[in-house]
Amino acid sequence: EVQLLESGGGLVQPGGSLRLSCSASGFTLSNYAMNWVRQAPGKGLEWVSTISAGGGGTYYADSVKGRFTISSDDSKNTLFLQMNSLRGDDTAVYYCAKDMSYATLIGQYGMDDWGQGTTVTVSS
Amino acid sequence: DIQMTQSPSSVSASVGDRVTITCRTSQGISSWLAWYQQKPGKAPKLLIYAASILQSGVPSRFSGSGSGTDFTLTISSLQPEDFATYYCQQTNSFPPWTFGQGTKVEIK
Numbered sequence: 001e002v003q004l005l006e007s008g009g010g011l012v013q014p015g016g017s018l019r020l021s022c023s024a025s026g027f028t029l030s031n032y033a034m035n036w037v038r039q040a041p042g043k044g045l046e047w048v049s050t051i052s053a054g055g056g057g058t059y060y061a062d063s064v065k066g067r068f069t070i071s072s073d074d075s076k077n078t079l080f081l082q083m084n085s086l087r088g089d090d091t092a093v094y095y096c097a098k099d100m101s102y103a104t105l106i107g108q109y110g111m112d113d114w115g116q117g118t119t120v121t122v123s124s
Numbered sequence: 125d126i127q128m129t130q131s132p133s134s135v136s137a138s139v140g141d142r143v144t145i146t147c148r149t150s151q152g153i154s155s156w157l158a159w160y161q162q163k164p165g166k167a168p169k170l171l172i173y174a175a176s177i178l179q180s181g182v183p184s185r186f187s188g189s190g191s192g193t194d195f196t197l198t199i200s201s202l203q204p205e206d207f208a209t210y211y212c213q214q215t216n217s218f219p220p221w222t223f224g225q226g227t228k229v230e231i232k
Binding site for chain 2: 046059109115
């Protein structure tokens with residue numbers, strides 16, 4: 001059974017940093033593209049970042065480019081999102097989500113497994 | 125970037141009703157569209173991919189259709205567990221992946 005468990009969220013001041021983790025089980029992380037998707041309070045879904053299957057490519061929304069870094073540790077089967085220079089509009093629930101397509105750099109069938117989310121609040 | 129427009133933003137319906145949600149994209153995406161269901165406080169759940177293919181385990185009352193720029197999600201007979209918010213996502217052009225703004229299906 002696929003499971004994704006996010007952690008690392010919390011309250012941080014503007015300008016601060018957080019590192020989110022997504023521990024994966026039931027599959028090999030490096031065989032799938034992995035995504036971070038966020039949802040601000042009362043708002044819709046916003047794609048944040050993707051790491052391609054195999055880890056060779058990383059992609060970011062314009063809103064986080066230069067501030068966030070996606071990475072993975074294959075030995076721990078864990079996905080990360082390093083978030084720096086945080087702003088109030090980064091406040092959201094952050095989900096990690098697995099691409100549906102096996103061994104495809106970037107799949108086109110959507111995200112078939114999601115974690116429960118971790119909450120990031122940026123406020124002074 | 126491909127813009128996504130869902131309509132309506134919300135719909136009130138009764139158990140047993142047929143519900144149709146529309147998603148329009150700013151440019152043609154062939155059949156590269158996914159639909160998700162999200163219940164309050166929960167993660168999204170993939171319902172349909174490639175516009176019309178039902179994800180494993182999803183009830184057959186859900187169906188998707190469309191290609192190009194116009195797509196629909198239909199719930200043939202609304203059940204109590206279907207009251208949720210539904211999102212479309214284009215999976216044609218990356219980056220970025222883009223989502224519709226959501227359609228909330230409420231109890232009438």
